[in-house]
Amino acid sequence: MSERGVAHFGERYGGEGAAPRFAQWNEVIASLLGHRSVRRYIQKPLPEGTLELLVAAAQSAPSSSNLQLWSVLSVQDPDRRRRLAELAGGQAHVRDAGLFLVWLADLRRLGDLAKHRGAAHEGLDYLEMFVMAVVDAALAAQNALVAAESLGLGTVYIGALRNHPEAVAAELGLPAQVFAAFGLCVGWPDPAAPASIKPRLPQSVVLHHEQYGAFERSVGALDAYDRLMDGFYTKERMGVQGSWSHHSAARVASAQSLRGRDRLRAALSAMGFALK
Numbered sequence: 489m490s491e492r493g494v495a496h497f498g499e500r501y502g503g504e505g506a507a508p509r510f511a512q513w514n515e516v517i518a519s520l521l522g523h524r525s526v527r528r529y530i531q532k533p534l535p536e537g538t539l540e541l542l543v544a545a546a547q548s549a550p551s552s553s554n555l556q557l558w559s560v561l562s563v564q565d566p567d568r569r570r571r572l573a574e575l576a577g578g579q580a581h582v583r584d585a586g587l588f589l590v591w592l593a594d595l596r597r598l599g600d601l602a603k604h605r606g607a608a609h610e611g612l613d614y615l616e617m618f619v620m621a622v623v624d625a626a627l628a629a630q631n632a633l634v635a636a637e638s639l640g641l642g643t644v645y646i647g648a649l650r651n652h653p654e655a656v657a658a659e660l661g662l663p664a665q666v667f668a669a670f671g672l673c674v675g676w677p678d679p680a681a682p683a684s685i686k687p688r689l690p691q692s693v694v695l696h697h698e699q700y701g702a703f704e705r706s707v708g709a710l711d712a713y714d715r716l717m718d719g720f721y722t723k724e725r726m727g728v729q730g731s732w733s734h735h736s737a738a739r740v741a742s743a744q745s746l747r748g749r750d751r752l753r754a755a756l757s758a759m760g761f762a763l764k
């Protein structure tokens with residue numbers, strides 16, 4: 489395990505105890521463990537071909553039945569970026585990042601292909617196909633993210649595009665049965681505002697063996713994670729109100745806590761997804 493890997497592992501889990509020893513280790517894994525979302529970018533152009541390189545990485549992700557039920561849309565126009573930033577709750581990084589990519593769950597292309605061939609396409613009306621498209625889009629996007637980070641670029645996903653799905657669809661000229669699942673900012677991180685590795689839950693909480701373990705077995709570890717995150721919020725001066733448990737529970741307290749996304753099913757229906 490490299491020094492960089494030991495450091496990343498420590499930050500990911502809070503750094504207590506001896507560094508683990510893994511029989512296998514490489515720089516790909518070090519890069520994965522070093523992930524952190526970047527929300528401050530400098531205005532330096534990306535190297536030529538970056539977009540195409542990231543799309544090649546994205547297309548190299550597995551795809552369910554190789555149906556490739558996703559598309560990606562790159563937005564460069566500054567006015568459109570500004571409007572999307574507002575639709576995403578006023579997130580300045582949507583405006584400022586070198587690249588802004590919108591990852592689309594795309595059932596349209598296969599429907600059009602079937603129509604073009606005079607074939608039936610009723611299967612596209614089922615929830616299963618929507619899930620397949622969103623999973624495919626997420627896997628593709630994450631491959632692009634990993635590729636970008638391996639080049640020293642910073643990234644952050646923008647799920648807030650789902651706050652106003654119809655307005656985003658209109659802004660991007662999306663046809664029926666194409667859904668903007670989330671955005672991704674890519675750019676050169678601002679060295680004046682470095683992002684830190686954010687700790688994750690202990691493995692004992694997320695890793696089950698053979699059968700799903702009861703919640704009670706995790707209570708102590710969740711308390712420990714709250715303490716770890718309290719320290720992280722203070723160190724990073726994040727001004728978070730309450731513990732991780734507190735604000736995570738608040739995020740699902742009511743329909744209103746979903747900040748407009750509680751009406752996603754209705755929005756998807758209006759956008760041509762039958763979700764049977």
Ligand SMILES: Cc1cc2nc3c(=O)[nH]c(=O)nc-3n(C[C@H](O)[C@H](O)[C@H](O)COP(=O)(O)O)c2cc1C
Pocket residue numbers: 523524525526527576579644645646647648649670684685686
């Ligand atoms: C699907 C998805 C949507 C996200 N949406 C946003 C967003 O709209 N704005 C934002 O600042 N961060 C967003 N994030 C980033 C998460 O807040 C971030 O990944 C999480 O806090 C963990 O921090 P880390 O990525 O630095 O490890 C999103 C992440 C994912 C996976």
